[in-house]
Amino acid sequence: MAAAPTKQSLQKLYSSMLKTSESFSSYNFRSYFVRRTNSTFREIQDETDPARLAAFYAEKSNELAVLKRSAVVNQLYGGTRLVVEEQKPVRERGDI
Template sequence: MATPPSRKTIISLYSTLLRTSNSFSSYNFRNYFIRQTKDRFRALQNESDPTKISAMYQDAVKDLAVLRRSAVVNQLYGGWKLVVEAKPQARLAESQSLERGNN
């Protein structure tokens, strides 16, 4: 029976997965992988069986390798930015100019 990974190791993997998910240039992919990572580790947080924790951790390590490769490809062929990705300051300035009637 393998020993389960330490809490520090799990948190490190979690932050690495979030950082890698944030590196996607595509808004939809980025948000999907962030949400998936948070959901996965929320389930891992509630788990008490050491064998299940080890299995979930190993799956997350494998997925990290796939996620890293996918992020690189996504950065190479990113595409256009979506409207929802506009910076909050830009949206604020745009809404203020519309209120003033400056089209």
């Protein structure tokens, strides 16, 4: 039986997945993976069963490796930015 991961290791895995999710250059992929990471870790937040936590940690560690490879490919073939991502310049009072 595998030992349950510590709270710190789960937090480190969460922050790594979140950082990798935010590294996607495509807005749609980036926002999807950030939402998915948040909801996945929110579901397991109150879990106390060591076996389930160990299985969750192992699965998400493998998923992190896939996510990192996908992020690199997405950065290579990112494309142009969407209108949603464009930052509008702040208007000055005299710029009417």
